[in-house]
Structures are given as C-alpha cells and as structure tokens.
Amino acid sequence: MRVMLVQPNSASVIKSVLGTTGVPLGLAYLAATLRDEHDVKIVDALTLDYTLDDLRREFKKYEPDVVGITTTTPAIYDAYAVARLAKKLNPEVKTVMGGPHVTFTAEETLAECDAIDVVIRGEGELTLKELLSAWKRELPLKNVSGITFRHKSEIRSNEPRPFMKNLDEPPFPAYDLLPMGKYEISGHRFGNVMTSRGCPFKCIFCASSTLFGKKWRARSPENIIKELRLLRDEYGIREIEFLDDTFTLSKKRAERICDLMIRERLEISWSCSSHVNTVSKKLAEKLKKAGCHSVYVGVESGSQRILDIIGKNTTLEKAERAVKTLKEAGLNVLTSFIIGVPGETVSTIKSTIKLAKKLKPTYAQFTLCTPFPGTKLFELALKRGLLLTKNWAKYTTLEPVMNIPGMTAEQLKKWLRKAYLSFYLRPRFLLEQILRRRFFVLKKALLGTLEYH
Numbered sequence: 242m243r244v245m246l247v248q249p250n251s252a253s254v255i256k257s258v259l260g261t262t263g264v265p266l267g268l269a270y271l272a273a274t275l276r277d278e279h280d281v282k283i284v285d286a287l288t289l290d291y292t293l294d295d296l297r298r299e300f301k302k303y304e305p306d307v308v309g310i311t312t313t314t315p316a317i318y319d320a321y322a323v324a325r326l327a328k329k330l331n332p333e334v335k336t337v338m339g340g341p342h343v344t345f346t347a348e349e350t351l352a353e354c355d356a357i358d359v360v361i362r363g364e365g366e367l368t369l370k371e372l373l374s375a376w377k378r379e380l381p382l383k384n385v386s387g388i389t390f391r392h393k394s395e396i397r398s399n400e401p402r403p404f405m406k407n408l409d410e411p412p413f414p415a416y417d418l419l420p421m422g423k424y425e426i427s428g429h430r431f432g433n434v435m436t437s438r439g440c441p442f443k444c445i446f447c448a449s450s451t452l453f454g455k456k457w458r459a460r461s462p463e464n465i466i467k468e469l470r471l472l473r474d475e476y477g478i479r480e481i482e483f484l485d486d487t488f489t490l491s492k493k494r495a496e497r498i499c500d501l502m503i504r505e506r507l508e509i510s511w512s513c514s515s516h517v518n519t520v521s522k523k524l525a526e527k528l529k530k531a532g533c534h535s536v537y538v539g540v541e542s543g544s545q546r547i548l549d550i551i552g553k554n555t556t557l558e559k560a561e562r563a564v565k566t567l568k569e570a571g572l573n574v575l576t577s578f579i580i581g582v583p584g585e586t587v588s589t590i591k592s593t594i595k596l597a598k599k600l601k602p603t604y605a606q607f608t609l610c611t612p613f614p615g616t617k618l619f620e621l622a623l624k625r626g627l628l629l630t631k632n633w634a635k636y637t638t639l640e641p642v643m644n645i646p647g648m649t650a651e652q653l654k655k656w657l658r659k660a661y662l663s664f665y666l667r668p669r670f671l672l673e674q675i676l677r678r679r680f681f682v683l684k685k686a687l688l689g690t691l692e693y694h
Contacts, residue, residue: 243280245305249323250286251316262288264433269414274366283418307335314342314636324356339365345615347389359390404454409464421476431480432472440486443552448615462497481511488513499531517563525570535573543596544589564600573603581610581653607660608638
C-alpha cells in the first residue's frame with residue numbers, strides 16, 4: 242500500500258520565535274516500521290511551511306491509499322483539515338490519526354471529524370502495521386488492538402495495545418524520508434533523539450505516564466550511540482536534543498551513555514531534560530564532559546503547597562540544590578515554571594517569580610497551567626467545572642483555558658507577562674545576554690514566550 246504520513250502545518254510558538262521546528266520522530270518511527278512492506282512517504286508540512294494547496298499537490302502526485310496524520314491538542318483542527326482534504330481528493334482513501342490528543346479523545350475525535358476512519362491510541366508502530374495488514378487483506382478491524390474506528394453507524398474502541406518491552410528492537414527513525422537539512426538553529430543542523438519512553442512520576446498536568454506507561458522503558462546505551470553515529474555521519478548533525486521526559490532517570494544509564502560518547506569522540510553538542518530528584522554532582526560533571534551544554538528541569542512553582550498539589554514529588558530545597566549543582570558543572574540550566582494551578586493565589590505566583598530570580602538559571606520558561614486531555618488535571622477540571630473552553634486551538638499553555646477561583650483569565654495573562662518581564666529584563670541579565678550576543682533570548686522575552694520543547 243502507498244502510505245503518506247503527514248505532520249500538519251499549524252501555529253507554532255517555537256517556529257515563530259526561533260524560526261525552526263523539530264524532527265517529527267513519531268512519523269519517522271512509523272515509516273521505518275512500515276517501509277519493508279509498504280511504500281511510505283513523509284510530509285512534514287510544519288517544517289516545509291506547506292499550505293493546504295501544497296498538500297493537495299503532494300496528494301495528487303503520490304496518490305496514497307492511506308494517509309496517517311499526527312497531531313497535538315492545539316493543532317487538532319489543522320489535522321482535521323488535512324483529513325478532509327485527503328477525503329475530498331479521494332473518498333476511498335483510508336485516513337488514520339494518532340498522537341497524544343486523539344489517544345485520549347478518540348471517540349470525540351471521530352465524532353467531530355467524519356473524514357477520519359481510524360484513531361490509533363498510544364504507541365503507533367505495531368498498531369499501524371497491523372491495521373494496514375488488515376486493510377490489505379480485507380479483514381475486519383475488530384482484532385486490531387489499540388484502535389478506535391467506525392463500524393457502520395457506530396464508533397468502536399478495541400482493547401489497548403500493550404507497550405513494547407524492548408525499545409532496541411524498532412528500526413531507527415526513517416531520517417532519509419525527512420528534510421533533514423531544514424532542521425537548523427543558529428545555522429547548525431540539529432536532530433532529536435528519544436532514548437526512553439514512559440514516566441514513573443505522577444504530575445497532574447502531564448499525560449506521559451498514561452500515553453507511554455508508568456513503567457520507564459529505556460534503550461540500551463549502545464543502541465543510542467549507533468543512532469548518534471548515523472546522524473553525525475549520514476546527515477552532518479552536530480547538535481542533538483534528547484526528548485526523553487527524564488533522560489537522567491537512571492543515573493547509571495545516563496553515565497554509561499556519556500562514557501560511550503566520550504570514548505567514541507562523537508563531538509556532538511547536546512541537551513536533555515532532567516528531574517530535580519535525579520541530579521547529582523557526579524552525573525552533572527559527566528554530562529558536561531560528554532558534550533551536554535544545557536539541561537531542562539521542571540521546577541514548576543516557588544510554593545511547596547503548589548508542588549504538592551501538582552504531584553511533583555519533590556521539594557523546593559531539592560530544586561535549588563539541583564539547579565546549583567548543574568550550574569557549578571558549567572551547564573546551562575533551563576527551568577520551567579507553571580502559573581495558574583488550581584489553588585494558586587497571587588502570593589504563590591509571586592513566590593514562583595521570586596524563586597526563578599533567586600535560582601538564576603540561564604533561561605526560565607513560564608507557562609499557564611493547561612489541562613490537556615489524558616491528564617489528571619483535565620479530569621479534575623471537568624469534575625469541578627473549571628474549563629473555560631474546549632476550543633483546542635487555545636490550549637497553547639499561553640492562553641487561559643481553566644478557571645482559577647479568585648483570579649480572572651486576564652489577571653493570569655498579566656501575571657504570565659509580568660513573570661517574563663521580571664526575569665528577563667533584569668539589568669544584569671540583559672547585560673550578560675548582550676555580552677554573549679544572545680539576542681534571540683531578548684526576542685523571546687519581549688514576545689513573552691520561551692518554549693524549550
């Protein structure tokens with residue numbers, strides 16, 4: 242079968258501020274899994290800045306039998322537009338949608354958009370492969386686990402698919418099907434790598450543990466090094482962002498990866514995400530020696546009460562110690578903070594801004610607490626009637642979509658802006674950025690946004 246996998250073009254804060262996008266790893270993994278049995282094409286419309294007319298041209302030229310579309314919550318309506326275009330051009334084409342948003346709103350998604358035939362829930366590699374096999378052999382879909390689909394006038398959901406146990410087994414992402422030369426920042430090509438899936442933490446604002454499982458599954462360090470070599474040798478990549486929720490969850494594994502990078506002399510610069518509970522002096526120094534330049538950590542709040550509400554499973558003291566340890570190792574530290582958690586007050590917001598300035602990280606990211614489908618926060622917001630809207634396009638983490646008792650939406654937006662201005666327009670910080678020629682940081686501050694992921 243001829244399969245076209247599409248990342249829709251949509252409004253992107255990262256793209257508008259930094260002028261770049263990331264590698265759509267999900268689609269690349271799908272393509273790598275399918276290409277032995279099917280003809281596969283990836284269209285990264287976001288990176289290529291394609292309009293629907295551009296996609297129409299791609300559809301007509303390729304004439305796919307199946308169109309697979311990935312989407313996040315704020316991009317869902319753009320994904321619907323792609324599905325409708327595909328069906329308009331060929332009513333017989335099969336349309337499949339996957340990604341975090343539709344995993345948790347599968348039935349609602351099919352009800353909202355009649356141009357979608359099947360929703361894949363959770364990890365999609367094996368599910369899509371099995372789905373295509375069923376279509377090719379004209380078999381009923383009732384035995385394909387992990388999907389929600391249309392059956393006559395009904396919408397049916399099959400049982401969930403178990404998570405893959407060995408993440409070394411899937412082939413490397415099909416990078417050759419992507420416009421790898423387009424993924425650049427500051428004139429340098431970069432790539433994204435995922436070395437683990439799943440998360441044991443229980444933050445109420447994150448769906449990762451539900452999407453990929455509460456049990457952390459990790460690739461072997463040796464397998465990761467092979468992929469890094471591929472990216473360096475075949476595509477000239479010298480900058481990598483590891484997209485794991487917590488790259489340092491296993492300190493022993495993280496140190497082993499660093500040791501191999503040092504031994505292999507990969508000469509790759511990279512960044513990763515960490516949890517404040519998993520930072521140590523030994524690990525921080527090893528990260529730096531292996532080429533890591535920046536570590537993203539979720540501090541989230543300057544109030545211990547708020548940290549407990551969101552289930553962060555840490556303390557303010559641990560957060561301060563972790564940031565200090567990373568900085569002392571010579572690493573850039575990017576800290577994230579959330580404003581507008583249920584139970585938030587003006588006092589706790591002020592505490593968060595105060596902590597951000599006290600920690601003195603290299604950069605700080607402030608976002609509004611957003612109840613994405615699949616999170617405990619979303620369930621709580623529904624139960625308490627806190628949702629202001631279900632217009633998913635507003636779920637950008639920069640627009641208020643949840644009612645916080647005692648605080649208006651406009652007040653939340655003002656506090657978000659105040660947090661950015663208070664942190665980034667400090668005279669000392671401005672001077673440092675100017676001396677280091679980090680003018681793009683100032684641009685982020687003035688726009689009131691700073692997104693690392």
